[in-house]
Amino acid sequence: MILDDIIIDTFAEAFPMTAARLILTADTPRWAAVAARVLTGYATSVIGCDAEAGVERLLEPGETPDGRPGVSVLAFAFSRDALEKALVNRVGQCVMTCPTSACWNGLPVGEKSTNIGGKLRFFGDGFQISKRLGDRRLWRIPVMDGEFTCEETFGTTKGVAGGNLILLGVDGARTLAAAEAAVDAIAAVSDVILPFPGGIARSGSKVGSKYRGLRASTNTAYAPMLRGLVETALPAGVNAVYEIVIDGLTLAAVERATAVGARAAAHQPGLVAITSGNYGGKLGPFHIKLKDVLERC
Amino acid sequence: MTVDGSPLRPDVLCALALDEVARVRLTHGNRAAELGELFLVDRDGTDLDLIISGEMPHVHSIGAGTSAGRLRVEGDVGDEAGARMTGGSIEITGNAGSWAGAALRGGELRIRGNAGDGLGSAYDGDRVGMRGGFIRVDGDSGREIGLAMRRGLIVVSGDTGDLVGRGLVAGSIFVFGAVGRYTGVAMKRGTLALYGDVDADVSLPPTYVASGRAQPPFLRFYLKELAARGIVRAAEEIAAGRDLERYNGDLAEGGKGEIWLAGRGLGKP
Numbered sequence: 001m002i003l004d005d006i007i008i009d010t011f012a013e014a015f016p017m018t019a020a021r022l023i024l025t026a027d028t029p030r031w032a033a034v035a036a037r038v039l040t041g042y043a044t045s046v047i048g049c050d051a052e053a054g055v056e057r058l059l060e061p062g063e064t065p066d067g068r069p070g071v072s073v074l075a076f077a078f079s080r081d082a083l084e085k086a087l088v089n090r091v092g093q094c095v096m097t098c099p100t101s102a103c104w105n106g107l108p109v110g111e112k113s114t115n116i117g118g119k120l121r122f123f124g125d126g127f128q129i130s131k132r133l134g135d136r137r138l139w140r141i142p143v144m145d146g147e148f149t150c151e152e153t154f155g156t157t158k159g160v161a162g163g164n165l166i167l168l169g170v171d172g173a174r175t176l177a178a179a180e181a182a183v184d185a186i187a188a189v190s191d192v193i194l195p196f197p198g199g200i201a202r203s204g205s206k207v208g209s210k211y212r213g214l215r216a217s218t219n220t221a222y223a224p225m226l227r228g229l230v231e232t233a234l235p236a237g238v239n240a241v242y243e244i245v246i247d248g249l250t251l252a253a254v255e256r257a258t259a260v261g262a263r264a265a266a267h268q269p270g271l272v273a274i275t276s277g278n279y280g281g282k283l284g285p286f287h288i289k290l291k292d293v294l295e296r297c
Numbered sequence: 298m299t300v301d302g303s304p305l306r307p308d309v310l311c312a313l314a315l316d317e318v319a320r321v322r323l324t325h326g327n328r329a330a331e332l333g334e335l336f337l338v339d340r341d342g343t344d345l346d347l348i349i350s351g352e353m354p355h356v357h358s359i360g361a362g363t364s365a366g367r368l369r370v371e372g373d374v375g376d377e378a379g380a381r382m383t384g385g386s387i388e389i390t391g392n393a394g395s396w397a398g399a400a401l402r403g404g405e406l407r408i409r410g411n412a413g414d415g416l417g418s419a420y421d422g423d424r425v426g427m428r429g430g431f432i433r434v435d436g437d438s439g440r441e442i443g444l445a446m447r448r449g450l451i452v453v454s455g456d457t458g459d460l461v462g463r464g465l466v467a468g469s470i471f472v473f474g475a476v477g478r479y480t481g482v483a484m485k486r487g488t489l490a491l492y493g494d495v496d497a498d499v500s501l502p503p504t505y506v507a508s509g510r511a512q513p514p515f516l517r518f519y520l521k522e523l524a525a526r527g528i529v530r531a532a533e534e535i536a537a538g539r540d541l542e543r544y545n546g547d548l549a550e551g552g553k554g555e556i557w558l559a560g561r562g563l564g565k566p
Contacts, residue, residue: 025514147514
């Protein structure tokens with residue numbers, strides 16, 4: 001079995017994070033995609049961003065609240081307050097500004113929710129209009145192409161962030177191809193996003209730095225060019241490493257994505273090993289054991 | 298002879314034993330009668346809380362004030378059906394008289410036939426009418442629907458009379474058929490969405506001003522929700538995908554209300 005040969009018996013260490021799902025719609029798939037792309041920009045890691053966000057999947061008109069083409073986006077932050085602050089800024093600057101767009105809640109609203117439309121409404125300068133249908137309140141803000149519609153309340157849930165696969169390959173091109181195969185396969189898994197560029201991170205990090213004030217620095221053990229200078233985690237013949245970070249609404253979803261991604265990558269030529277990053281089990285409460293999830297999922 | 302049907306509420310009757318239901322007192326003309334004298338009372342295996350059968354255009358206030366439970370009336374009813382409801386649901390398979398759902402606070406009232414005047418309206422002397430809930434009429438309705446409505450939703454699949462949404466404070470009224478004159482007069486805020494063949498020059502007061510054409514996301518959202526509830530005209534409008542013309546008004550009341558016309562709105566300046 002190829003999987004048995006290249007899967008390292010280790011685990012990914014993941015953390016709880018507050019999550020929300022936003023459904024972005026627009027008159028055409030192009031503008032829904034633009035809204036989602038801009039909303040999820042600069043949202044790779046909470047190490048340096050206010051939130052982690054990514055596209056969950058594209059939505060057909062029949063799947064969206066207003067019957068237009070849409071994109072489902074997931075966003076994660078360390079607390080509900082932090083998530084609300086990030087989303088109010090991001091929806092206000094990136095979605096409200098985007099032609100023909102609207103923004104809808106994609107999770108059940110319970111006690112734990114965030115107020116987004118209710119804070120953006122003030123942009124309407126007194127001409128904003130509230131509409132309530134059932135339990136859902138919309139805010140309609142007049143803008144130059146008509147109006148921007150945003151739900152007031154967005155449900156949140158305690159998600160799981162930081163699931164990861166680390167792919168070790170013989171060279172950059174083949175390792176990247178394996179990572180792309182994993183990303184493509186994970187795209188079919190619901191309730192997860194891959195927040196890094198194209199779903200792939202090349203600058204994996206370790207905690208801390210020799211420089212004061214830096215919370216993270218390059219993952220020296222996985223940097224091929226540092227062989228011989230620091231303790232390396234790379235087997236012989238490995239010349240490139242890519243990491244796929246997985247954030248999800250549930251632990252089960254992250255586990256499923258981990259298994260799907262590992263299977264898709266494992267069959268690619270030039271891949272030497274698949275491993276996961278952790279902190280010895282001391283930091284994150286969720287331990288996603290690679291061999292275990294491959295058996296279960 | 299008229300009958301005050303206000304005790305015919307699912308939240309009241311369903312808490313009683315069958316013999317107690319039969320002894321509930323109703324006002325019948327100018328005297329009292331027991332429910333069992335006027336109705337045949339029985340219990341069956343249906344999952345509905347209360348079913349009332351028969352042609353009862355002389356029985357008024359059926360289901361008025363209902364706060365919970367489900368009532369189905371199989372036939373016509375008199376005035377004020379479901380008035381002042383705060384919750385639960387009432388379905389009338391026939392026609393309803395005037396003031397059906399008047400001063401509604403919550404819950405859902407469905408009239409499969411036609412409704413009379415004052416649907417979901419305020420009572421005389423009240424500053425505010427309907428404050429929540431959902432009224433749905435599959436047929437036509439009379440005049441002055443949604444008078445002074447503050448919150449909630451009224452949907453009429455057929456035609457209506459004059460003065461739709463008079464004095465609306467907020468809330469939404471959807472009409473898929475024709476409307477009469479003076480539509481939205483004295484409206485402060487709120488939304489009228491008119492999908493029938495409506496001529497703005499005839500139906501709207503002169504204190505409305507056209508503000509452009511669009512098919513805004515919130516109307517798409519409403520149509521989708523209404524279609525999901527089985528309102529065929531909403532599904533047809535989704536399929537048609539028409540732009541609507543928006544009018545701001547009533548300018549005599551501040552102009553923050555809106556009327557959306559899918560029909561002939563272009564004649565208005």
